[in-house]
Amino acid sequence: FGIPSDETFVITTTSRKEITEDNFSELVHDGVTLYLLQSVDQMLLLATKERIDFLPHYDTLVKSGMYEYYASEGQNPLPFALAELIDNSLSATSQNTGIRSIEIKLLFDDSQGKPAVAVIDNGSGMTSKQLN
Structure with a gap:
């Protein structure tokens, strides 16, 4: 070599x-x-890529929409906010006849601005009416 x-x-x-x-x-x-x-x-x-198999706790998914409550109680709201995004993707892909694809990207590139979390799926999506 x-x-x-x-x-x-x-x-x-x-x-x-x-x-x-x-x-x-x-x-x-x-x-x-x-x-x-x-x-x-x-x-x-x-950027590196790594496959992660993630099964959130039932309570995290069920209570994910209550992250403001947990933040006010002194708990870290990040797991609940992330669980909400994952739950949305699971719901959006539940009717897929083929492969369900959910990709979570953690973006830390300073040249692109602040760090960000992107959750990308191949689900049904939302209409403009549903967004409002």
Whole structure:
């Protein structure tokens, strides 16, 4: 490959935990995304993609529309707000005859403005009347 013998690399998880002989069996399992980097804190030049299987707790979905209540009670409202967006996508795709696709993007690109969360699905969508 033409790699100099003095060049070093690390293998990390998405959360930047270095894979070693000691923690290999704990951190590496089916579906985990691994990165080959020159250092643990190396900047990535492109956005990364990782599949996540997520099953929210029943209460989170049922009470998701009440995030203002939870925020006023001192609880973090983010999980409830995110659950509301996911619940909307699940409802919108429930009648799909083919594959249901729900994609959650966490956007942290400073050149595009403030960080954002985008939930994209292939559901039925809403009419302009439903939006108002």
